[in-house]
Each structure stands twice: as structure tokens, then as C-alpha cells.
Amino acid sequence: xxxxxxxxxxxxxxxxxxxxxxxxxxxxxxxxxxxxxxxxxxxxxxxxxxxxxxxxxxxxxxxxxxxxxxxxxxxxxxxxxxxxxxxxxxxxxxxxxxxxxxxxxxxxxxxxxxxxxxxxxxxxxxxxxxxxxxxxxxxxxxxxxxxxxxxxxxxxxxxxxxxxxxxxxxxxxxxxxxxxxxxxxxxxxxxxxxxxxxxxxxxxxxxxxxxxxxxxxxxxxxxxxxxxxxxxxxxxxxxxxxxxxxxxxxxxxxxxxxxxxxxxxxxxxxxxxxxxxxxxxxxxxx
Numbered sequence: 709x710x711x712x713x714x715x716x717x718x719x720x721x722x723x724x725x726x727x728x729x730x731x732x733x734x735x736x737x738x739x740x741x742x743x744x745x746x747x748x749x750x751x752x753x754x755x756x757x758x759x760x761x762x763x764x765x766x767x768x769x770x771x772x773x774x775x776x777x778x779x780x781x782x783x784x785x786x787x788x789x790x791x792x793x794x795x796x797x798x799x800x801x802x803x804x805x806x807x808x809x810x811x812x813x814x815x816x817x818x819x820x821x822x823x824x825x826x827x828x829x830x831x832x833x834x835x836x837x838x839x840x841x842x843x844x845x846x847x848x849x850x851x852x853x854x855x856x857x858x859x860x861x862x863x864x865x866x867x868x869x870x871x872x873x874x875x876x877x878x879x880x881x882x883x884x885x886x887x888x889x890x891x892x893x894x895x896x897x898x899x900x901x902x903x904x905x906x907x908x909x910x911x912x913x914x915x916x917x918x919x920x921x922x923x924x925x926x927x928x929x930x931x932x933x934x935x936x937x938x939x940x941x942x943x944x945x946x947x948x949x950x951x952x953x954x955x956x957x958x959x960x961x962x963x964x965x966x967x968x969x970x971x972x973x974x975x976x977x978x979x980x981x982x983x984x985x986x987x988x989x990x991x992x993x994x
Contacts, residue, residue: 767950774946774979778899782944782983785885785897789878790987792851792887793938796839797828797991801866807915810840811869819877819888826915828992829935831928834968835903836879837938841991842867843874850874851887851894883945901945901980902971904962908937919994926966936992941965942983949977958982 799809812825821838823830829839843849843856845863850856857871867873877888878896885897908921913934921936929935943962958980959972965984974980 770948770950771979774948774950775981777946777948778944778979778981781897781899782942782981785900785942785944786983786985788885788896789940790985792876792878793829793837793839793987794990795841795874796989798841798844799866799991800842800844800861801864804866805915809842809866809869810873817875818891819875821875821877823875824931826913827934829989831905831907831935832877832879834905834928836877837905838875838877840873840875842872848874850889851876851896852889852892854889854892899944899947900942902943902967904941904943904965904967906939906966907933907935908939909933910936919992934992936989938987938989940985940987941967942985943967943972944981944983946979948979950979956980 797806797810799806801809806828807826810823810826810828812827813822816822819838821832821840823838823840828841829837832838843858846855846858848856856867856874858867859871861867861872874889879886879888880900880903881893883899883901884895885900885903887894887896904926906924906926907929908924909929910920911922911933912918912920913932919934919936924939941962943958956974959969959974961982962972963969965982972980
């Protein structure tokens, strides 16, 4: 009795026996060395592109952070100096003569400032300004938060010179704009690498002379020259390192303004920025 050979199902093939079916095995072939090298080259190229994009994004992010940091510090520093320097020479009694309101100091203050008679602001050095003023009222404090001792002085009454006077020193120390009041050091703004002043000087310092600005000078004023206004340039430096790969002209502009070249280094890695301002000392002008 003969039986026809049965057909094998899908995925199977006829075996060596008459009735045998076996699973069809797909043909296999390995990768050649050329294919492997091409695949590695493509993979490395994609990794290089991804790494480049990441590093550029990281550098751009650091640049933006440093720029924002410098901008915020410059605004804070200029606002503080404008607010504090405008107090120089303030008198509770506006009819009181400057020579009477601000007597000469027999010895330096704890912050190192020592004023001549009638002097309310002077440059201690190229990076430091000393100023003094009378408190507006009993709630007025110096930059360290210390109130003045007005005693029994009423509104518009001149206080005692020994106790009713504020003496402050503004300077740059270790990259920070600080205020020295008595023996306390109060940080005001970070990231200030240096400051450069130009002084609007008045050579007529005698009592009753018309107050005016005769000229602007970058050198420290002499004893017979009173400061009536200030031009200042702040050199700011970000806290983080920035590798943006672009040329910086900050140091050249800093030198053009008269700043010390040794204080500016564009190759140090930090992001540098300049901020300038002009202050008129309203209590020292007519």
C-alpha cells in the first residue's frame, strides 16, 4: 500500500527520510572586517558630534552664567556706591558751616580714615575712598548697622562731633567691594577685581568759596584740592572659569580708562566686564 509523501508545513523542509520533515534553518553569514571598521567609524563620528555639541553648550551656559553674575554684581556695586557716596558731607543743620560740622581728626578712626577740617570725603589710595556724614536721625546707621549717638539733639540740631558722626571706608579687598566702619568689615558686592577713580577736584577750598569742579584727575588730589564729583570704573570678574574661545577687549578698554594693567588679565579664564558711572557729591556742591 503506497502513501504519497506528506508535505512539510511552513518553516519546515523535507528531511533525508521519506517521511521526515525538519525545521528550515536560515542561512547565516558573518560581518567582514571592512563592515566592522565602517560601523566603528560612523559610531565614533556620531560620538564626536555629540561631544562637541555638549561641550559647546556647556561653554555657552558658563558664559551666560558669568555674564549674568558680572551684570548683577556691577548693578549692585554701582547702586551701593551711588547711595553711600551721596551721603558724604550731609549736615543735620544745613546752615552750619562745613568747617564747624566736620572738624579735623586728631587721630585716625579704627578703619584708618583721618579727615582734615571741613573735609567730608577723600581718597585714601587709588582703591579706597573715606567719607563721613552726620546721621539723618536716630534710626540712621552706618554700613555695619551701628546707630549714631545723637543724644538729646532734636531735628535739625547739630550732633556732638565725637559721637554723632559716621566715618566709613570703601575699598576692594580680595575681589570684594567692602565697607569698613569702625573695626567691622562689611562685604557689599562680590566679583569686583579692581576700581579706578577719576576725581572732579575743586582747588578753591577756603570757607565761603564757590564750589565747583575745576578739572578731572586720575591722580590722588592734594591737600588743597577738594573732591566734588567722581568718575569710576569697576573691573568685574566672574567666579567660574569660562572657555568661550573669543577674544576679549576688556583689558584694552580698562587701560584706556586709566586702570592699572597689572590688575587685568584676560587669559586667566574668568569672564571680565567693565562698569562705569559718574557720581556728583550733592552735599559737597552748591
